Amino acid sequence: MKRKGILVAILFCFLVGCNQTATVVTSEEPDAEEALRLDNKADIFQWEGAIYKTNFDWVDELELTENEQIGEIQFNATKAEDFKDGTANYLPMGAQIFTAKERRDILIVKYENMIKRYLVLAEG
Numbered sequence: 805m806k807r808k809g810i811l812v813a814i815l816f817c818f819l820v821g822c823n824q825t826a827t828v829v830t831s832e833e834p835d836a837e838e839a840l841r842l843d844n845k846a847d848i849f850q851w852e853g854a855i856y857k858t859n860f861d862w863v864d865e866l867e868l869t870e871n872e873q874i875g876e877i878q879f880n881a882t883k884a885e886d887f888k889d890g891t892a893n894y895l896p897m898g899a900q901i902f903t904a905k906e907r908r909d910i911l912i913v914k915y916e917n918m919i920k921r922y923l924v925l926a927e928g
Contacts (some may be wrong), residue, residue: 805842809821810812811861815927822849824924828842829869831842832925832927833853833854833855833925833927834925835855835883835884835926836848836850836881836884836885836887836891836893836903837856837885839855839857839884839925840884840893841884843857846893847859847876847892847893847894847895847920848857848893848894848922848925849890849891849892849893849895849901850871850887850889850890850891850892851874851875851889851901851911852889853889854924854925855887855924855925856911856922856923856924856925857925858913858920858921858922858924860921860922860923863910863921863923865923866906866907866910866921866922867906867926868904868905868906868907868910868912869904869905869906870902870903870904870905871902871903871904871905872902872903873900873901873902874901874902874903874911875890875892875900875901875903876890876897876898876899876900877891877892877895877896877899877901877913877915878890878891879892879897880892880893880896880897880898881889881893895913895915895920896915898914898915899914899915900913900914900915901913902914904921909923909924909926910922910923910924911924916924
């Protein structure tokens with residue numbers, strides 16, 4: 805009887821020890837909803853599925869050169885669920901979007917004699 809108890813205990817430990825439960829955590833790029841939830845006054849636009857945000861002091865201090873025009877703002881939205889590529893919440897329709905020669909994560913936007921720099925919001 806004692807032998808059966810030890811055998812059951814060993815078998816139980818073996819079965820519990822072989823249990824392979826894994827937790828997978830995924831991270832995605834933030835969308836307009838998340839950007840506006842974190843900062844409800846954020847000046848953002850969506851381009852190629854990514855959200856770009858302005859008003860970063862360190863970005864404004866960089867020496868950047870305007871490269872090629874890649875598009876323009878086509879839509880305005882006040883609700884996060886209405887965002888799609890080419891949509892902004894503060895930029896006017898027709899604002900021109902340019903790449904920066906020095907950095908791929910920053911876009912330069914020009915409109916009405918104004919120039920703004922927008923940093924892509926990365927996952928994490």
